[in-house]
Amino acid sequence: MALTPELALFAGLLVVAGAVAGLLAGLFGIGGGAVLVPVFYQIFGLAGVDDAVRMHLSVGTSLAIIIPTSLRSFAAHRRHxxxxxxxxxxxxxxxxxxxxxxSLVAAGASSAELRIIFAAIALLLAIRMIFLRNRFQLGTDLPGEPVRFLVGTVIGLLSGLMGIGGGVMNNSFMTSYGRPIHQAVATSAGVGVLISLPGLIGYIIAGWGEPGLPPFSTGFINWIAVALIIPVTMVAAPLGARLAHALSKKQLEIGFGIFLVVVAIRFVWSLFE
Structure with a gap:
């Protein structure tokens, strides 16, 4: 993983992606993993990381980066x-x-299978953000048990497979049952904490001793990427919160939905390369 002009360029792009991820965290209460995972996939490929662990490393590293962003966002929202x-x-x-x-699924899944899972979930989220914004109401209050427990488990499962903080899914769940969007966004920051902390541990264990991992990796977590991105996301997250009051969420959600479609197509295309 020697530094080359190409790697330096992509490292710069990675920093930009970290800024975008932080902005998204502030805007929508999400961890930004949907941005980071595809970028990490490209970076690790350029660095010569074995394709067998490339997607796993991207997802695990994304979850590790979500931890401080989610903690900071959660603390700020809780104070209010x-x-x-x-x-x-x-x-x-x-x-x-x-x-x-x-993490158990990821440990037994191939890189191609993880990319298919990411692409499928990304497309579903994109459809929701582009075409189904505020168009359905399932109830006036959140469902009771065991439905609520099951929904939380599903959010954790899908988010853990994608390397995201679960904000989009939780926002959809809460607003569909009559909760205000501001409460949904604030609560999503807490959901991100519940996802990222066990995700970090799970992906370390799942990737322990795997061949083909790059230097400075513990399981499916690469600490160089973590150290590079976290400071950027920490700075950008508060800016995202400010932008939330100045920009149209409709335009931002549609734009993010389109981005998810592009990412899904890219991952599907990679299966045939």
């Missing part, structure tokens, strides 16, 4: 009393359980 702490308390087992299941 915007977080639904009751929902988070009920999900303190459900969401991590889903993430643990995701």
């Amino acid at each position: 009393g915007a977080v639904d702490m009751e929902l988070l308390k009920r999900w303190v087992i459900a969401v991590p359980l889903g993430v643990i299941l995701a």
Whole structure:
């Protein structure tokens, strides 16, 4: 992994991606993993990382980076009393359980299978963001148990497989049951904490001793990428919160949905390269 002009260029792009991820965290209460995972996939490919672990490393590293962003965002929203702490308390087992299941799936899945999973979920999220914004109402309050527990587990599972903080999914869930978008965004920051912490541990264990990992990796976590991106996301997250009050969320959600479509197409295309 010697530094070359190409790697330096992509490292610069990675920093830009970290800034975008931080902005998204502030805007939508998400960890930005949907941006980071495809970028990491390209970076690790350029660095010569074995394709067998390339996607796993991208997802695991993304989850590690989400930790400080989610913690900072959660603390800020909690100070303002915007977080639904009751929902988070009920999900303190459900969401991590889903993430643990995701790490078990990732440990046995091939790189191609993980890319297919990422692409499929990304397309579903894109359809929701572009075509189904605020068009359905499932109820006036969140469902009770065991539905609520099951939803938390599914959010943890899908987010753990994609390397994302679960914000888009939780926002959709809460707003579909009559909760204000601001409360949904604030609570999503807490969901990101419940996903990223067990995700870090799960992907370290899942990738322990795997051949083909680059230097400074512990399991499926690459600490060079983590050290490079975290400072950028920490600075950008508060800026994203400010932008949320100045820009149209409709335009941003549609733009992000289009980005997810492009990423999904890229991953599907990579299966035939």
